[in-house]
Every structure is written in C-alpha cells, then in structure tokens.
Amino acid sequence: MSTIAEKILAKASVEKREVVKPGEYLNCNIDLAMGHIALAKVAANFMGIKKKYRKVWDNEKVVGILDHFSPAPSERWALAHQMIRKFAREQNFKYFYDIKEGICHQVLPEKGHVAPGMLIVGTDSHTTTYGAFNAASCGIGYTDMTIVFIKGTLWFRVPESQLFEINGKLDKRVMSKDIILYIAGKYGTDIGTYKSMEFVGDAMDNLSIASRMTISNMSLELGAKFGFTPPDEKIIKWLKPRTDRPLELVKPDEDAKYSETFQIEVDNLEPQVACPHSVENVKPVSEVKNVKIDQAFLGSCTNGRIEDLEIAAEILKGKRIHEDVRLIVIPASQEIWLEAAERGISKILIEAGGIIGNPNCGPCFGAHMGMLAGGENCISSSNRNFKGRMGSEKAGIYLASPATVAASALTGVITDPRDI
C-alpha cells in the first residue's frame, strides 16, 4: 500500500518505521549528502559549532564538488573555492571532485555514488535528478546541510505522491524535455509542490536513462520533492559497471495511494518551448517559430549528456549555424566531453560554428560563459527562464530540447527540429 517515496522514507527513518503516511514528520538517516558551492557557507556555519563536534558524521557519505563558477570567474569565487577545498581537506572528505569533473548531477551517478533506494540530499535544487535511478533525492539549503553534516539525519514530511501515466510513441527529434515542458505548460509549475512525482507508462519505459534524468531533473521545476521515473532493469544495467552499492529496486505496491493521477498521450506531441519568463509559459514550437535568437545554449544538468550532443551533431553535421548566432556547448561531465571527442561529435559541433566549454554549470544560472545583454534572446536546453537568470532582465530565455536548440542555432530563429 506504499508509494516509492513512502517506502524509502520509512526505511530511512531513525525509528525504523514499517509504514509511513503522507503528512507525517520523520527524522531520517541520510545515505548521501552532496555539497557544491554552498559548502562555503556550510564551512562558515561549522566555525560556529563547538570544536569537538565540528566533524562530518561520516566522511564516506559526503561528496563535495566544484561545478558552479568553475573555473572561478572572479577573485571572490576563487576565494569561495579555496575555502571549500580547505574544508574538504580538514574534514577528510573521501570524495571531493574539483573543477575538472563536471556538473554534480552527472558526476555523482557516473562515479557510482547513487543507487536505488537511497535517501540523498544535495545543496542544489536539481538534486531530484537521481529519481531516475530510483533514489529519493532532493535539494536543501546550507543550514539544513550543516545539520546533516553534523548529525547525519534530517527532518522530512512524508509527501503525497502523484502518478503521471505517460503513454505513446514520441516522434523523431521529439525528446523527454518536450514531455516535461508540456506537463509544465498544461498543469503549471506548482502542480507537484511538496509532492513526490512518479512518472510511468510505455513512453517512460522506452526512454533512456539520460532522457529520464531530464524528467527527474525538471520535476523540481514543477515543485516536486522527489521525481521518480520507472524502477526497471535499465537502471541496474547503467549502474552495475559504475558502483559496488547494492542494486535493489524499490517499486510501489500495486495498491499504493496517489493523491492525483494524470494521463498524458505523447503520440502527436510537438516539440515544446517555454517562453520568457516562466517555465509554465509553454507553447508548441509552431506557435513561436521565427522568434529571432542571438544565443543557443546546449548544456546543463538538464540536457548536457551525450545523447543531447549527439542529436545536435546529427542536425548540424556538414552545416554552418546562422552567422548572427553564438552556439555555446557545455558537456555535463568530463566523461561525456571525452566520449564526444572520441566519437567525432565535438568536431561536428565545432565545424558547424559552435564553441565548447569545460564541463560545469556555465551560464545556466547567470554565472559566466555566455551571459545575455538587454534585448537578446537565448534558446537554451537548461531548466529555468526566470527574468534576469542569464544576465539582463531585458533578455529573453526560451527553454527547449537539445534538438530544438540545434535546429534554431542553424536558422537563427526558433525552429522545429523536424523541419531540418
């Protein structure tokens, strides 16, 4: 009678509860705690704690990573990175990934830190991404993380669970990003607030792990606490060569209770675009065709994976992007960057006129490597188009799939990738 969220939270509860119900408050043991740039503030908080207790509860359950502002674009951020490196050394982190590795949500699964059934917290909102690996994972702030680092536990409210049944066959060059943007447009960005979302159905079963990560990642943009995609053998196959952790899937009971159920057909789904300045301001690509763009960004924890670069290369092979467009490509991790280089994907993107940056979060949240001036438009494979997020509040950010980003870079206007 339990959902995935209820099962994982019950198992993680300090009281070792058998069954938990939505609305209950629990204290839970944390299996993994990931900290990024916010570790600078956790380190500062540590200084206010009595010296004998100033120690992470378990140095093997903590991961530190430098993916925001990497490499440091200013002296202030260099100082923050320096503080974090010092903190990781002092606290004897077993796992610390410096600027060379890439974005946390790609690097953690690749390095074997994530497995089904785990309860994971991270100082990044898109920590929901690990729902694609059947882990209950969510973002928290640096004060919460300070508590986790000292005690290894944190309070949770057991969320209501929602079921999204997604069926049908996606058209060529229509991607999982289009599904999640469609849901945002249809139901609004607060549809999943405080809730655990479970995405099921044959359309979900057919998606790759990378495509599912996009859905779990963006479930946060719908307000979700957790965002689970199907718990199936694809997860085991993906993780097995990468981790020694036990790989036991947590599946919902057949009579699990859901607060709401939604049915979505994707047979005739058009590519979708979230227009400025909200993730729920979504239109089918046919309604925004011909909006002029100045920049195209292909990257981020949402869509910077090898299949995303691959589809862009397929669209851009042997062609040149529009002369007025800057195409910025940032692979999500060093592993992806290497594979793209080895398989000739990078060569195609560079020859088409793109530039490729080192794996990091880049301009997605307005750090560096492609900020926007007033009056400019950017089509982006990232996750948020809030006013001013990538620079000027007078710039427009259009969120779309990697295929739509590549097609638009080619023509200089927002373009349906199926028309190329």
Next chain:
Amino acid sequence: MVKKEWNPVLKGTVWKFGENVDTDVITPGKYLDNLGECKKHVLETLDPEFPANVKVGDIIIADKNFGCGSSRETAPEILQDMGVAAVIAPSFGRIFYRNSFSIGFPLLEADNIAEFFNKGDIAEVNIETAVVKNLTTNKTIQCKEIPKILMDILKSGGQLELLKKELKARSKAEKQNK
C-alpha cells in the same frame, strides 16, 4: 541576521506580490558574490520600490508558489536581513519553505490570502495561532497552523541555534558520565 526575542505577534506594512515569485528575482545570480550589492536589487524587477523602501517589520503577502526555483538560502536570508518579518502565501517553493524555517524566518500558508491585502495595508500576524488580520480593512484570515517541529525551530531562532543547544546538552551529559 538580526536576533530577536521570540514574539509570536507581528505587525507591519504589506508588500504585495503575484504568483511564482522565484528565488532568482529575490537574489539574482549575478549579485550572489556581493550580498551588499544584492540588497539593492532584491525583488526590483517586480517592484522597483522594494529594495529602497522596505523597512523592519514589513510583511510580504504573495500569491501561490512564492520562492520557487533554486536552493539558494540567500533568498529567505536576505529578506530576513532587510527586516521582513514574515511571508504569507497560498504555497511556497519547498526548498525556500525549508530554508526559511531553518533560519528562523516564519512563513504562513492560506489559499486565498492574496485577495485580502493590498500593498500598504497594515497586517497583524500571530505566528502561533496562524491568525492574520488586515487592520486596514478589518478582515481576519485563518492560515494553516505551523507544524510543531517547525515551531520548535522558529522558537529556537533557527536550526543552527537548536543544534547548538543540543550539542551543549550532549557535552554536559558526556561530562557527567565521566
């Protein structure tokens, strides 16, 4: 952070905002390296008067999903630091919600709260009973009560203060056992 004695009754002038106020318009990413500068731009894209005119004790009333977006704790932190006493909305971004209570910054939820207030009205808020009064229009709204676990955090002045208290007690117990 201004530390004050616990007082469940707040009274202040209302600032009014719409739906889906995100963490990026509260603390824009481009100012995150300088929170002093950031204060000059808090919520300015939604209400240009806010950064210069907000004063200690003011109360924000907004529509649904306030604080959606990033996990950046700077968002509730900067509002608290600028003197905002509380935010009331139908719902909040869940990380903003956690982060606010974590630093001892109270939030209340009521579905139709936005209908009852205009910018500049005077609000009286009882955090403990979750009763909100509009003293300008003389209307009373019952919000959802704050769960006990969060009320304990608020009364302690935030999670860090609560943790320090716990560690102090642990230290004392350890000494006694020796």
